[in-house]
Amino acid sequence: MTISLVRPTPALFDSWAAAVGEFGEVHIDGSGLQAPATPDRETLDALVAKSEVLADTEAELPEGAVHNDLYWVVDGDEVVGFLSFRHELNDFLREVGGHIGYSVRPSRRRQGIASTALALGLDRAREIGLDRVLITCDDDNVGSYRTIEGAGGVLQDVRDQSAHGHAMLRRYWIELAGAGARAK
Numbered sequence: 352m353t354i355s356l357v358r359p360t361p362a363l364f365d366s367w368a369a370a371v372g373e374f375g376e377v378h379i380d381g382s383g384l385q386a387p388a389t390p391d392r393e394t395l396d397a398l399v400a401k402s403e404v405l406a407d408t409e410a411e412l413p414e415g416a417v418h419n420d421l422y423w424v425v426d427g428d429e430v431v432g433f434l435s436f437r438h439e440l441n442d443f444l445r446e447v448g449g450h451i452g453y454s455v456r457p458s459r460r461r462q463g464i465a466s467t468a469l470a471l472g473l474d475r476a477r478e479i480g481l482d483r484v485l486i487t488c489d490d491d492n493v494g495s496y497r498t499i500e501g502a503g504g505v506l507q508d509v510r511d512q513s514a515h516g517h518a519m520l521r522r523y524w525i526e527l528a529g530a531g532a533r534a535k
Contacts, residue, residue, distance in 0.1 A: 354467040356422035356434060356475075358406075359383075359399045366430040367395060367423065370456045381452040382433040383421040408438070417441055420475060424455065424468040431459040434468050436475050440485060447515045449522070450476060450484035465498045473502060476527055483526045490519035499523045 359367070368390035371379065378386040383398055383405075402421040404410050412418065417437050424432035432455035437444055444450070451472045455464045469486075476484050488495035490509050500506075504523035512520040 356471050359402045370430040373456045380454040381435040434472050436472050449487045451486050469502050486523050
């Protein structure tokens with residue numbers, strides 16, 4: 352298994368469509384898609400265009416948006432998950448989303464993919480000079496909070512986020528050794 356992060360690309364359409372299809376009607380954390388997502392060419396074309404704008408740090412973004420690197424987590428040429436790395440936090444992300452959101456397709460869970468993808472996301476945070484990142488997960492998502500804790504996450508708190516569509520949400524900070532002195 353060789354896990355890497357790649358930008359959304361039409362070249363992996365079939366694998367992306369199969370991965371999105373596995374999630375059904377639910378929100379796919381880190382995918383850049385709104386639920387329910389239709390895994391067709393039109394959706395992918397819009398996602399590729401959106402990902403290019405969000406990643407362009409020179410681009411003016413709509414209010415509420417932040418510069419964001421959308422990635423597909425791949426094993427060879429198979430899309431096995433999604434990761435969104437946000438360059439900074441706005442008020443909403445500070446409460447609910449954090450710097451990094453990710454998910455692994457159901458058929459590929461419990462194989463260490465989330466841990467590897469998160470480590471790659473943390474490397475990206477170091478590259479742009481962040482000294483720490485906020486990562487959140489639902490309080491009842493044992494796999495996710497173990498992944499975050501395994502990456503060095505320190506629990507800040509557990510908050511009721513029902514106003515944002517989550518019941519109880521865990522918020523973790525991960526300190527990034529060797530990063531620049533910047534926290535956004």
